[in-house]
Amino acid sequence: MRKILIKKNPDDLDVSCTIICDDSRQALRDLKGQVDLIVTSPPYADARRRHYDSVHPDDFAQWFLTFHEPFYEALRPTGSLVINIKDRVVNGVRHRYVWHMIEALCENGWHAIDDYLWHKTNPMPGYWPTRLRDGWEYCFHLAKDKKPFFNPEAVKVPIGDWAETRLSNLGENDLSRHNSVNASGFGRDVSRWVGKETVLPSNVITSAVVGKNKQHPAVFPVDLPLFFIKLLSPEHGLIVDPFGGSGSTAVAALSENRNCILIDNNEQYCQVAVERVSKETGAKESQDEAGAWGQIRYKQNGSIYQPRLLESGAIATEVENHQ
Numbered sequence: 001m002r003k004i005l006i007k008k009n010p011d012d013l014d015v016s017c018t019i020i021c022d023d024s025r026q027a028l029r030d031l032k033g034q035v036d037l038i039v040t041s042p043p044y045a046d047a048r049r050r051h052y053d054s055v056h057p058d059d060f061a062q063w064f065l066t067f068h069e070p071f072y073e074a075l076r077p078t079g080s081l082v083i084n085i086k087d088r089v090v091n092g093v094r095h096r097y098v099w100h101m102i103e104a105l106c107e108n109g110w111h112a113i114d115d116y117l118w119h120k121t122n123p124m125p126g127y128w129p130t131r132l133r134d135g136w137e138y139c140f141h142l143a144k145d146k147k148p149f150f151n152p153e154a155v156k157v158p159i160g161d162w163a164e165t166r167l168s169n170l171g172e173n174d175l176s177r178h179n180s181v182n183a184s185g186f187g188r189d190v191s192r193w194v195g196k197e198t199v200l201p202s203n204v205i206t207s208a209v210v211g212k213n214k215q216h217p218a219v220f221p222v223d224l225p226l227f228f229i230k231l232l233s234p235e236h237g238l239i240v241d242p243f244g245g246s247g248s249t250a251v252a253a254l255s256e257n258r259n260c261i262l263i264d265n266n267e268q269y270c271q272v273a274v275e276r277v278s279k280e281t282g283a284k285e286s287q288d289e290a291g292a293w294g295q296i297r298y299k300q301n302g303s304i305y306q307p308r309l310l311e312s313g314a315i316a317t318e319v320e321n322h323q
């Protein structure tokens with residue numbers, strides 16, 4: 001057992017992260033109706049076989065459906081599910097297991113709210129006879145309701161330099177709604193942008209692929225869950241990553257003042273996540289599930305770890321560390 005003591009500061013932010021080593025289909029049973037957002041990246045079909053179980057592309061949609069009910073039941077009525085995934089090439093052509101998975105989920109009651117893309121600024125170099133470098137992955141936004149919790153204000157971006165020149169020279173067509181000349185039904189009123197400093201981003205999220213230094217073979221960038229956590233969950237809400245891996249989602253959740261539960265069925269990755277979350281967020285491990293402070297418990301089965309986020313200035317002292 002490892003034991004870490006901290007001095008409790010009454011100003012500590014009241015958010016925590018629980019890391020559960022278990023099959024997420026089991027672990028989620030205890031969370032019925034409590035989760036604001038599930039944001040995750042499942043094992044891709046037939047990938048990383050050396051590291052964890054993988055599923056043949058032909059069987060993937062059926063396999064993923066075994067998570068449908070636990071996910072659906074765990075979410076609040078306004079909750080969302082974001083799945084980062086990519087299809088793969090089988091015998092020279094794209095296998096559409098990802099599309100089949102989304103169709104199967106929608107047949108089971110999920111609403112496909114939008115398809116986001118993760119644009120990778122540093123895709124893997126290489127040469128393929130019929131394809132170019134793979135520079136993006138899907139992030140599917142699904143929800144129980146057609147109007148899930150949605151806070152676009154939280155992800156707005158600076159309007160950009162174009163606005164200064166464009167908006168200082170407004171023409172006649174800019175001062176009222178100007179309909180498209182090809183009668184497409186689209187129109188714009190540029191004058192409404194005057195005085196605005198931020199705008200909505202597009203549904204393409206640009207972020208570099210993470211290097212190989214996180215002790216896990218398939219780490220996604222923290223920016224990815226971060227974007228969806230801001231957009232799709234309330235402050236102090238509960239975020240779950242049911243394929244938690246190295247803990248990227250927890251790093252994002254704690255930094256945005258959300259509670260987080262990471263679930264991974266691989267003991268080693270749970271340990272990696274505990275260490276990473278503590279290191280990258282300043283969280284300290286607390287005593288038990290009831291929230292008492294002081295020690296981390298380590299159990300072989302259904303292991304539960306609870307790093308706690310400390311507000312800066314909180315005093316955290318490691319006084320003991322033993323096996």
Ligand SMILES: C[S@@+](CC[C@H](N)C(=O)[O-])C[C@H]1O[C@@H](n2cnc3c(N)ncnc32)[C@H](O)[C@@H]1O
Binds near residue numbers: 220248264269
């Ligand atoms: C693609 S990785 C996730 C990586 C993570 N997004 C990160 O940034 O580190 C998928 C993870 O799912 C875990 N996993 C696979 N099947 C699982 C299951 N049934 N329950 C819980 N975790 C599972 C694997 O051990 C693996 O760590």
